[in-house]
Amino acid sequence: MTQQGERWTADQVLALAPDAASRAAGGRLGAAGPWSEVGSSGEGAVWGRCKGSGSEPYRTVVDVADGSGPAYRCACPSPKVPCKHALGLLLLWSGGGVAVPGAAAPEWAERWLAGRRERAEGRAGTGAADSPPGRGSGTADPEAARRRAVQRAGRITAGATELEQRLTDLLRGGLAGAEQAGYGLWEETAARMVDAQAPGLAARVRELGSIPSSGPGWPVRLLEECALLHLLDQGWLRREGLPGPLAATVRSRVGLPASADGPPVRDRWLVLAQYDTADARLTTRRIWLYGAETDRTALLLSYGAAGRAPELALPVGLTLEAELSAYPGAGQQRAALGRRFAQPVTTETRPRGVTTSAAAARFGEALRDDPWLESVPLTLGRVVPVPDGDAWQLADADDDTALPLVPGAGNRAGIWRLAALSGGAPVTVFGECGHRGFTPLTAWPTGPGPAVPLY
Template identity: 55%
Template sequence: MSPHGERWTRDRVFALAPDEASRAAGERLAAAGRWSGTGAGGGAVWGMCEGGDGARYGTVVDLDGPAFQCSCPSRKFPCKHALGLLLRWAGGEAGEPARPGDGPAAGGEPPPWAAGWLAARRERSDRPPDGAGAGGPGAGGSEADGPGAASRAPADPEAARRRAARRMQRIAAGATELEQRLEDLLHSGLAAAGPAAGAAARTGADDPGGGRGSWEEIAARMVDAQAPGLASRVRELGAIATSGPDWPSRLLEECALLHLLDQGFLGIDRLPPPLAATVRARVGLTTDAADVRSDPETVTIRDRWLVLAQQDGAEGPLTTRRIFLRGERTGRMALHRSFGGAHRPLEVSLPPGLLLDADLAYYPGARPLRVALGERHAPATPGPVPTGCGIDAALAAYGHALRDDPWLDAWPVVLADVTPIPGGAGGGWQLADADGESALPLDPRCLGRPALWQLAAVSGGAPVTVFGECGHRGFLPLTVWDPAPVSLSP
């Protein structure tokens, strides 16, 4: 049984799966006779699974989180063994006889290999992190602002101040160099960045400053300047020249936004504090979640937060997880981001549809959205279908957010009573209001992907409630309700 007295449903387990392949693999493992020593008790489930190569993998799930641990080499989180174990438990099949070395089988006490991990995890969760309340950052794992962010404050504040000052100088030098590159591009003309220049770069011909190879070189310079945010935007410029018709206007728009970001950083001391925080984040300066929670100026809000979507992705060698939430009382949107790698699993997992009574600490910014997860005041429970707005209100919400943060690609919104409409010849799909007065194009990134057909299948031509991101590319759907939430595959 769970710590709340209820077994999970299969749908709740499937909602945790990182992709469709993991769902299928977990279902196959749940039905296979490969498990031994499984048991459940004290808010946890555990078991041993025999792999196809004869290896045996110890899997344990802490249901209060949930959080997962498995000895298999998979980089997916949760892995297929954790999903298979949860599916067996959801079906009442935990409790197979133990083999030698497995430890206790069903119920009561977990085996030593599972008990050690559970004890360490719960000890971390019970210890208030840098001034946060008991319960820690969600599932007890360290939570940083991004790749490479430190998990603890440095021991020597003066040394940390000097390091920070040196990094600001490096980024300022990088931004100054980037300004010169943008000026050279405008003097030489956008044609220098077009497909012909990119082809010349690929064949080793002269690249006067605009080809794809040149953008990669500039991005590497920004990495050297410790400005990963600038490097990412430079790489986007290199991709625009081969992105289809009307690329010059899009390239000019992105160059203007990059110039605005450069100038914002070079004059950051003159900006209002919220906008300065946004600029620092956009260039790639990270903040530790513990610092956000402990800062007396941080806006921390307790509410019952409805989980709207959980989306996993990749940033280089790291796995990223984005969890979108909306406050039941405040109506505020929130985004929790976490990063994992080969030796740092993603521990915070919140499937769509859960209602979480918790404190969320907002990172500073001109349009605060990202949060650090603080104290949880009650176990998560199933939540209702969210209320939503129409197309016009969604566009207005993105416009208001863009006014505060001009580098914002999209803003999270819930659309109610919208119907997916197939595009005509050469046209993209749209979401139309029930009255047919307004329509919003779907983001081209979802065209041809399973998410589009999942959305169409759930709708069946009828209006549905959809959560996603509304931006300049269109609407990117992430979750649809039927009436239970269905996560749309990336």
Template identity: 55%
Template sequence: MLLSQGEEPARSAGPGARWTVDDVLALAPDEASRDALHGLGPERAWSGAGCAGPGIVWGLRATGGGTSHRTAADMNEVSFTCSCMHPQSPCPHALELLLLHVGDAPALRQSAEPPAWAAEWLTGLRGRTAAAEAAGSAVGKGPTGADGAAARALAAQRRASRRAERITGGAQELEQRLADLLRGGLAAAEQPGHALWEETAARMVDAQAPGLAHRVRELGEVPASGAGWPARFLEECALLHLLDSAWLGLDRLPAPLAATVRMRVGLTAAAEGPAVRDHWLVLAQYDVPDGRIVTRRIWLHGRGSGRTALLLSYGAAGRAPDRALPVGTVIDAEVTPHPGGGLRGELGRQFGEPDATPAPPPGGTTADALGAYGRALLDDPWLNAWPAVLRDVVPARSGEGWRLAGAADGAAVPITASALSRPGLWKLVALSGGRPLTVFGECGHRGFEPLAAWSPDTSDRSGAGGPVALL
């Protein structure tokens, strides 16, 4: 039996309008559901998928256990159905199907008629919509006033409790799979293909733990990462085990660490608290493909507060997100932080027109950057990198790699292997010309990822040509 999901939030795109990734994300019932879209499986997990105009899509979503969920959506009525019996609406499978549609995925073939099961649901939907219009009332309208608010709060509490139970079940299953893998030895991990990891990741998505699903997929990529992979594999297994154990013992953790664990498994919260108004300098902007979503990361530095903030926005695969802030731009704006010890924030009201400045922000030494990353690890052991501005460093060869060395003390930090194959490294070398310069990037256990640099000519703080983006 299909579960017809209930009332949906409003979206910005009207009937017949072109939907965007932001429209799909706006339908997600909470922040964690939006984040879950990053952990969903590959396009090949869908079969029998299709679309018919205007705005009707359907498909069969494999679960990883040999079964499939029937999922369909009518984007004109903003209504969905799925056989997964998920407690929230729309469910992750419906959101994934819509994301395939807005990304023009080949899996959604144009078809004149939907299959019988989808046609049956559409017929019922039309009947319910007509009956609601005849009665002059909105479908699914709930109680209003204080009673309505209390009922909605109680329903939200119940949903959160059910989700926590599902995550706990997923964490327990993942612990067992890790134990079985290590008991049998690492040879099995080197087998070609990612079937084991995709199935395990799919199970974590079904458990509503997108953070665990993401780490499982990263674990599956380690055996193909080259020499020394067993040590890296064990490190990642240990971190995954630590996250599982932390979730299963969440009630015994200090409040800040418990908030970090919730965030790492996928229970992120919306931005809240007092907004910080400042003149924010755009330090870096770059896009990261993540399955069927492109994540845009924008780093900001508050010139008055000295705070660093990370803005995230999303676009469909192959399409850039709408928000764009050129490196070197200064905006007078409010930024609202997300709860917890991270740096993520939401850009709020802007005042006046953006300006530009060639002057770099204050920086420190390589030792300062490594120390800041170490302190951040105390609050978040799963943190891969931390933002840092290095002042007066020179790029130099180090064996087969490169490093950034302090001009005064000679202390150095290696440049990440991923940066060595990009043109940005040679931009950095050419900009330096052997002279010290200021570099912004992300410092972590893999080294330093340079994202932007200021010419040595800016050493007088007046600035010559502004920052150079390295990504």
């Protein structure tokens, strides 16, 4: 079920568009101006009235809670599924904030949603699946859902094949050509991947565009990223021969939506870290949790419009008793927050730490399951922050190994806060360990004391 804090990205919404014209038209309707009576429910429904060419605004409602894909209902005459109004409404919803507040559904939206629920309950009694219908009456059609899935897979395959050719052309012509071509080439290629309904490929292509002329050594970085993108393309094109968990990882990396279908795991979850990243359209909040009984680390994602804080916020150092359900994929850390059993409380709980050499080994093992990982969450026990020329590193207090801190990790104030907390003594540090080094997020002193956020 879609939670209020787990809204899709704009790329995920635009990937639903049946064609480029719908994508452009939906993008123009992704602002609050033409909309009224907009709202959303914790049960995964979004609705609103959009001003159009008719005398009355078009009533639009989308059910996003179905694990197999969204269902749409709009009063406009367009035969496209989804129509531009449904796309615009979802784009408005993906931005978060006050534009689409939580509310009770109006009668016209609740009537359609209630009909869907009744039909779903009826099919559950007969063992039939509730596949998402198109815009219209909402009648479930498993065969139509299968055809849509096959059509989307075909579009992604065509996009991946085209991307392979573009990578081949780039390497044949030489990496210097990437610097001369400028960012426009990459943006046009990314748009083609969005048209192919592969937002994950589109995002990675945009990242390629930022590498040329980014500083010394950029050709090496560009070649590395091209190799990873080629590997993802090949993973999709040969997905039928992959093990199930790895195939699920490839589908997720390409951009196919997935539901948190793992069994609920109840635990006392310690909030390890919380931080935001932002681009021109979206603010993403990452919240890392640690299960005191399961010894498991999990990631919650929450989204908000650019410049606005996401709704979900959990202070570092608190513990909440709750259920989490995992998303599919090999080595997948992401989970969905389910039922909460109590309010967050302060705690003395700390995650178990590992050595710096064990941390590097764990990152290597994680890459075996997901070659596209940037980093893995790890807690280092008994490390000392020490300067290393113009940079810093975390030295293991019990041997002669160390992990470099990622250049520019967090902020200078956070690094000095870590150094002050240590005072030359070992500390426990949680962060993200990747191929460029370690990014410290939270630390604890050797003796009693609360968690200290560093990011």
